[in-house]
Amino acid sequence: xxxxxxxxxxxxxxxxxxxxxxxxxxxxxxxxxxxxxxxxxxxxxxxxxxxxxxxxxxxxxxxxxxxxxxxxxxxxxxxxxxxxxxxxxxxxxxxxxxxxxxxxxxxxxxxxxxxxxxxxxxxxxxxxxxxxxxxxxxxxxxxxxxxxxxxxxxxxxxxxxxxxxxxxxxxxxxxxxxxxxxxxxxxxxxxxxxxxxxxxxxxxxxxxxx
Numbered sequence: 001x002x003x004x005x006x007x008x009x010x011x012x013x014x015x016x017x018x019x020x021x022x023x024x025x026x027x028x029x030x031x032x033x034x035x036x037x038x039x040x041x042x043x044x045x046x047x048x049x050x051x052x053x054x055x056x057x058x059x060x061x062x063x064x065x066x067x068x069x070x071x072x073x074x075x076x077x078x079x080x081x082x083x084x085x086x087x088x089x090x091x092x093x094x095x096x097x098x099x100x101x102x103x104x105x106x107x108x109x110x111x112x113x114x115x116x117x118x119x120x121x122x123x124x125x126x127x128x129x130x131x132x133x134x135x136x137x138x139x140x141x142x143x144x145x146x147x148x149x150x151x152x153x154x155x156x157x158x159x160x161x162x163x164x165x166x167x168x169x170x171x172x173x174x175x176x177x178x179x180x181x182x183x184x185x186x187x188x189x190x191x192x193x194x195x196x197x198x199x200x201x202x203x204x205x206x207x208x209x210x
Contacts, residue, residue, distance in 0.1 A: 018143075032142070040142075051106075052086050053147040054079055055138060056097040057154035060125040067182070070202035071155055072125050074180045078153050078200070080117065083107055094143060098134040099124060104143065135160035145171060152177040157197070165195070 019028065019039035032040040056079050062068045083093045092108040095116065107116045131154065138144055150168050152161060157179050165175045177197040 035140075050148040051092040051094050051146070052082075053094045053096065053144055053150045054082060055134075055150065055152045055154070056095060057131055057134070057152075057156075058098045058123065058125050058129045059131045059134075059155060060127050060129070061155060063127075068125065071180050071182070074200065074202045074204075075153055075155065076120050076123070078178050078180070080120065082151060082153075083113065083116065087113060094147065096134075096138060096141070096144070097123065098129040098137075102134065102137045102141070104141075131156070131158055132160040135164045139164050139167060144168070145173065147173055149174040149176065151175075153180075154178070155180055162195075 018036075019033075019041050024041075027041040029040050056075065060068050060072070079095065083095065086093045087107065087109070092106065095105045095107065097103050105116050105119055107113050135158075144150060145168075150165075150173055152165070152175070154161065154177065157177065161177070165177070168175050175196060177195060178200060179197060180200050180202060182201065
């Protein structure tokens with residue numbers, strides 16, 4: 001399969017972040033900038049924030065709105081609830097999701113949370129946003145590797161998800177997955193003893209715990 005053929009590159013240069021206004025040009029990492037196709041600077045150790053990252057799946061697998069609307073609403077509900085939960089613990093959150101390109105949103109306070117809430121209201125789900133492609137892009141994203149915990153919120157679990165999760169664990173980054181599905185029986189084949197994974201149906205109530 002396409003997912004199993006992926007050979008995700010080795011751990012990227014995690015001591016970089018995207019250039020921001022006011023940063024010294026002397027800190028620009030030209031190699032990473034060329035790779036990312038945007039200006040990246042070398043982070044000082046004290047700049048690295050131990051945030052939580054959330055990977056929010058945007059792939060749609062059904063054309064029946066009676067099927068996909070409840071599932072997609074639950075995905076959004078989980079993302080908002082977990083982000084709010086982290087903020088209550090004074091933990092900033094990076095949220096990643098695929099649209100026409102990979103989007104990321106940094107939430108660190110009530111103002112940015114409200115902006116993130118507004119952003120999710122216009123977020124699109126599509127059959128064209130393939131989960132495997134999203135995981136490949138994320139595997140190349142240095143920001144993901146600055147996290148103390150990465151949470152997957154997805155409509156299904158794939159080989160590409162497993163590969164990325166194992167890569168994160170290799171570098172001692174905590175991982176957890178929430179899978180929203182029609183029936184929990186669809187995922188009896190997942191070795192849940194090896195994965196911190198919670199299965200939820202669209203009608204389930206989310207327990208607000210990390």
